[in-house]
Amino acid sequence: MLLRRIFVANWPNTFLLSATRRLCWRAYHSTTANPLGPSIMNQTRPRRVATEPLEANYIPSLHQATHQVLWIGCSDSNPRESNVFDFLPDQLLVLRNIGNMIVNDDLSSETAIKHAVVDLQVRHIVVCGHYGCGIVKTASRDGLKGPWLYHYSKLNSLYAAHEEDINKAPVTERDRSFVELNVLDQLRSLRKFTEVIDAIKNGHLQIHGLVYDTKTERAYRMLEGQQSS
Numbered sequence: 001m002l003l004r005r006i007f008v009a010n011w012p013n014t015f016l017l018s019a020t021r022r023l024c025w026r027a028y029h030s031t032t033a034n035p036l037g038p039s040i041m042n043q044t045r046p047r048r049v050a051t052e053p054l055e056a057n058y059i060p061s062l063h064q065a066t067h068q069v070l071w072i073g074c075s076d077s078n079p080r081e082s083n084v085f086d087f088l089p090d091q092l093l094v095l096r097n098i099g100n101m102i103v104n105d106d107l108s109s110e111t112a113i114k115h116a117v118v119d120l121q122v123r124h125i126v127v128c129g130h131y132g133c134g135i136v137k138t139a140s141r142d143g144l145k146g147p148w149l150y151h152y153s154k155l156n157s158l159y160a161a162h163e164e165d166i167n168k169a170p171v172t173e174r175d176r177s178f179v180e181l182n183v184l185d186q187l188r189s190l191r192k193f194t195e196v197i198d199a200i201k202n203g204h205l206q207i208h209g210l211v212y213d214t215k216t217e218r219a220y221r222m223l224e225g226q227q228s229s
């Protein structure tokens with residue numbers, strides 16, 4: 001609770017949008033202006049990914065003890081990251097795995113997503129990556145090897161598709177850029193679920209991409225990929 005108060009106390013700066021709004025633009029290549037296009041492998045001309053400090057009330061709490069949000073986070077992130085919103089514990093359904101990923105044939109994430117959308121009828125799904133993510137960093141350094149074929153191959157493929165552009169960025173920015181790209185990629189996967197498509201179409205569901213800075217305990221929302229339809 002104390003940490004949450006400290007965090008929220010820092011937010012007045014974010015409300016002074018004209019003075020403090022921070023856009024973090026990163027250059028990538030794409031064949032289409034839509035960053036959520038069907039294939040990241042075909043991206044060949046410049047695009048930019050933007051983040052913005054998350055407003056504390058970006059997803060307002062209903063103040064009801066019912067599940068309101070499915071939170072998809074990374075296993076090695078700070079569990080306090082979900083405190084960026086003023087939710088009651090009962091309002092969050094939390095799914096964590098390595099790299100906050102949504103992968104075909106992963107029954108755990110598939111079941112959680114369908115249960116949240118169909119049975120619990122959550123109003124929001126949040127995919128939250130985090131700067132300093134060990135699994136994302138390993139994928140970008142040596143490539144991931146091991147039995148977790150689908151998770152590892154997806155991250156390796158994502159990095160291979162953007163390696164040239166990522167390496168153009170300053171060294172200190174490369175891992176952060178890849179974390180952001182990974183969140184966008186998971187949003188793309190999320191939008192392929194029939195249940196998600198229908199819920200968005202009916203105006204019942206919104207999906208959001210966030211990145212969390214574990215050092216500052218602040219979160220940023222991806223400006224791309226926030227549209228609900």
Ligand SMILES: [Zn+2]
Nearest residue numbers: 074076133134
């Ligand atoms: Zn991580």
